[in-house]
Amino acid sequence: MNSERFxxxxxxxxxFAEMDYICSRRIATCLFVAHHLGRPILVEGPxxxxxxxxxxxxxxxxxxxxxxxxxxxxxxESKAIYEWKYGKQLLYIQLxxxxxxxxxxxxxxxxxxxxxxxxxxxxxxxxxxxxPRPLLKAxxxxxxxxxxxxxxxxxxxxxxALLLEILSDFQVTVPEIGTITAQRRPFVLLTSxxxxxxxxxLKRRCLHLYIPYPDAALERRIVxxxxxxxxxxxxxxxxxxIQRIRRVDLKKHPSVSETVDWARVLVLMxxxxxxxxxxxxxxxxxxxxxxxxxxxEQEMTTLLHESRAELAG
Amino acid sequence: MDRVLTDFIQAVRGxxxxxxxxxALEAHEVVRxxxxxxxxxxxxxxxxxxxxTIDEKSRFxxxxxxxxxxxxxxxxxxxxxxxGDEEALASExxxxxxxxxxxxxxxxxxxxxxxxxxxxxxxxxxxxxLFTQRGVVMQRLTARMGLDRLDQELAGLERSGQGGxxxxxxxxxxxxxxxxxxxxxxxxxxxxxTGASGEALREQALAERRLDKLEEEDIARMTELTQRLAxxxxxxxxxxxxxxxxxxxxxxxxxRRNMGFDGELFxxxxxxxxxxxxxxxxxxxxxxxxxxxxxFLLLFLHSLSEVMDRIRSFTFCAxxxxxxxxxxxxxxxxxxxxxxxxxxxxxTDYGRTLAxxxxxxxxxFTPRTTVLFLGDARNNLSDPRADLLKLIAQRxxxxxxxxxxxxxxxxxxxxxxxxxxxxxxxxxECSNLKQLEAAVNQMLRLTTRAx
Numbered sequence: 001m002n003s004e005r006f007x008x009x010x011x012x013x014x015x016f017a018e019m020d021y022i023c024s025r026r027i028a029t030c031l032f033v034a035h036h037l038g039r040p041i042l043v044e045g046p047x048x049x050x051x052x053x054x055x056x057x058x059x060x061x062x063x064x065x066x067x068x069x070x071x072x073x074x075x076x077e078s079k080a081i082y083e084w085k086y087g088k089q090l091l092y093i094q095l096x097x098x099x100x101x102x103x104x105x106x107x108x109x110x111x112x113x114x115x116x117x118x119x120x121x122x123x124x125x126x127x128x129x130x131x132p133r134p135l136l137k138a139x140x141x142x143x144x145x146x147x148x149x150x151x152x153x154x155x156x157x158x159x160x161a162l163l164l165e166i167l168s169d170f171q172v173t174v175p176e177i178g179t180i181t182a183q184r185r186p187f188v189l190l191t192s193x194x195x196x197x198x199x200x201x202l203k204r205r206c207l208h209l210y211i212p213y214p215d216a217a218l219e220r221r222i223v224x225x226x227x228x229x230x231x232x233x234x235x236x237x238x239x240x241x242i243q244r245i246r247r248v249d250l251k252k253h254p255s256v257s258e259t260v261d262w263a264r265v266l267v268l269m270x271x272x273x274x275x276x277x278x279x280x281x282x283x284x285x286x287x288x289x290x291x292x293x294x295x296x297e298q299e300m301t302t303l304l305h306e307s308r309a310e311l312a313g
Numbered sequence: 314m315d316r317v318l319t320d321f322i323q324a325v326r327g328x329x330x331x332x333x334x335x336x337a338l339e340a341h342e343v344v345r346x347x348x349x350x351x352x353x354x355x356x357x358x359x360x361x362x363x364x365x366t367i368d369e370k371s372r373f374x375x376x377x378x379x380x381x382x383x384x385x386x387x388x389x390x391x392x393x394x395x396x397g398d399e400e401a402l403a404s405e406x407x408x409x410x411x412x413x414x415x416x417x418x419x420x421x422x423x424x425x426x427x428x429x430x431x432x433x434x435x436x437x438x439x440x441x442x443l444f445t446q447r448g449v450v451m452q453r454l455t456a457r458m459g460l461d462r463l464d465q466e467l468a469g470l471e472r473s474g475q476g477g478x479x480x481x482x483x484x485x486x487x488x489x490x491x492x493x494x495x496x497x498x499x500x501x502x503x504x505x506x507t508g509a510s511g512e513a514l515r516e517q518a519l520a521e522r523r524l525d526k527l528e529e530e531d532i533a534r535m536t537e538l539t540q541r542l543a544x545x546x547x548x549x550x551x552x553x554x555x556x557x558x559x560x561x562x563x564x565x566x567x568x569r570r571n572m573g574f575d576g577e578l579f580x581x582x583x584x585x586x587x588x589x590x591x592x593x594x595x596x597x598x599x600x601x602x603x604x605x606x607x608x609f610l611l612l613f614l615h616s617l618s619e620v621m622d623r624i625r626s627f628t629f630c631a632x633x634x635x636x637x638x639x640x641x642x643x644x645x646x647x648x649x650x651x652x653x654x655x656x657x658x659x660x661t662d663y664g665r666t667l668a669x670x671x672x673x674x675x676x677x678f679t680p681r682t683t684v685l686f687l688g689d690a691r692n693n694l695s696d697p698r699a700d701l702l703k704l705i706a707q708r709x710x711x712x713x714x715x716x717x718x719x720x721x722x723x724x725x726x727x728x729x730x731x732x733x734x735x736x737x738x739x740x741x742e743c744s745n746l747k748q749l750e751a752a753v754n755q756m757l758r759l760t761t762r763a764x
Binding site: 009208 | 333365366
């Protein structure tokens with residue numbers, strides 16, 4: 001089935017559009033190359049341009065489960081790769097106490113008892129007692145999966161090192177058991193908001209895709225697909241206004257998802273044109289800082305005027 | 314391996330995009346998958362493979378466009394004499410004409426182009442590092458292209474009185490055209506391969522230039538260099554802070570916690586080293602005697618305060634003013650002016666500055682603070698108040714003094730650095746970016762050492 005997928009760059013664009021994800025040629029080419037080379041993709045870009053959405057869409061496209069690992073400061077291997085089920089180990093030891101007595105029963109010396117235990121000790125460190133976390137789970141999926149390592153820039157530098165083995169060889173090493181290799185290579189995507197530079201070692205193993213804010217034409221198409229009920233003229237005005245606002249020096253610029261939210265709100269309010277009062281009332285949908293709102297309110301008339309002029313020109 | 318791609322990767326490296334061997338191999342894979350036909354797809358595909366930061370991407374795409382559009386012998390203006398009644402002309406010369414002459418007379422653009430590419434490769438244009446090597450390269454290139462044979466033939470024609478013949482005229486025109494096209498091509502190639510290494514050399518030279526001896530055109534580049542430096546320092550320092558955080562097994566707590574499990578150690582407790590967040594206080598002289606330096610010192614400070622949390626900044630001249638908020642809130646351009654303007658103007662007075670620091674901001678100096686003092690210690694003969702500096706030094710972990718003047722002029726005229734020197738932990742000369750980097754590096758090392 002998967003052989004028909006990723007047939008060509010144009011096919012990817014068309015198929016993704018059908019699933020309501022409008023991707024640029026750059027994104028499609030990157031997916032194409034990643035699939036054929038079996039490489040992970042490191043996706044960078046400002047928040048809310050559809051990085052996580054891309055991973056979800058790829059999962060739907062491949063008809064495979066999405067395994068997601070959300071990164072944060074202090075994330076370590078016991079939360080990301082695997083952990084021993086301590087409780088289960090403890091419980092089993094209790095339950096098997098009698099059995100242990102049997103095994104140990106006629107041991108006379110300490111050496112003898114230790115030797116007998118040695119013959120059995122690996123029982124408690126086998127895969128039955130292994131709690132797979134997202135990364136290991138992704139390798140164990142028999143049908144393959146899409147692995148999303150979200151906001152990898154939030155994790156610590158040391159955590160990157162843990163990722164390297166998975167990214168280049170699709171395997172993890174558990175000291176007590178050995179190396180676990182992927183049943184089927186997952187399609188791996190890592191996203192980063194660029195709060196810090198990722199290490200060269202990580203970048204070397206990945207394709208690097210930068211998704212910027214979309215241009216007006218692309219954003220219009222995205223809004224049209226995501227909010228089908230919106231009037232075309234209103235949509236164009238709205239996108240022009242958002243594009244204009246992104247050039248104002250703000251703490252946080254409105255992202256694509258916020259454009260879509262705003263479009264939904266305007267549809268709910270039965271708006272048919274971008275009136276100044278209407279914009280004032282709904283500013284908080286796409287501006288998340290008091291300062292930014294104040295700033296845009298002050299320059300509202302000019303901004304609206306300029307965005308209309310741009311649309312007309 | 315295909316030559317076009319190998320050469321292209323060389324060019325990409327020349328444009329200061331770091332390409333590892335693994336990535337170069339991967340690029341070959343990409344070409345295998347995508348092919349050369351769809352140029353846009355190839356551009357994007359190689360872009361995601363070779364360029365791994367946003368800056369690198371823009372440089373990569375520029376290099377791609379330059380490399381794959383570097384075509385000569387294509388302009389229509391020369392159509393009239395390249396080509397034409399080739400049969401007659403080619404046969405005239407008989408057997409002795411060289412390939413080059415034939416190609417020129419026949420108007421074989423593709424042939425000329427591939428000959429030129431071949432020659433360029435043999436001469437090794439891609440290994441050039443300096444644009445000054447252009448002359449030498451042109452010489453070798455003309456020899457390689459077989460221009461001497463053409464010249465011989467021209468000379469022969471003239472000797473035999475055929476200098477005015479159609480063939481001779483065409484050869485002369487063709488020669489001029491060829492040289493012209495070769496120059497263009499070499500220029501393109503040079504831009505491709507040397508752009509970056511030349512840039513690197515210039516940057517190195519800038520870093521060692523004295524800050525008050527900068528040309529106007531250097532300032533923009535210097536600004537960028539300064540910011541990059543600050544970012545790099547902050548990044549290195551962040552790594553150190555993280556390393557210091559790693560703990561060891563806390564045996565006492567682990568035992569205590571697991572008493573409920575009959576002494577079995579199920580919950581392990583790690584000892585956490587307290588993270589020592591750096592506290593830095595920077596006091597910067599903005600008086601006229603150091604005004605050439607302050608621009609960069611302030612710029613550097615601003616870049617640092619963007620990446621470090623706990624910096625308190627002061628500027629002073631006749632008196633001191635805190636500019637922490639200015640640095641935090643304003644963009645570079647206005648912040649520098651505002652910070653410079655914040656300090657009361659007048660003859661520099663280190664004594665008064667120190668007095669006011671102690672009076673109003675003594676709480677800023679704690680045993681965990683590193684103090685960075687930037688100034689030439691030219692006190693206009695007023696009271697140095699060394700006792701107050703001593704107080705600050707005693708209260709702080711470290712006091713580093715950076716003097717922008719060259720060492721030889723210290724303690725001449727009204728400079729009182731000798732009075733302050735024994736009170737500081739370190740006194741350094743800091744007149745160019747390199748020294749500034751070394752000083753700040755030392756400061757960061759001190760501030761992040763685990764407590």
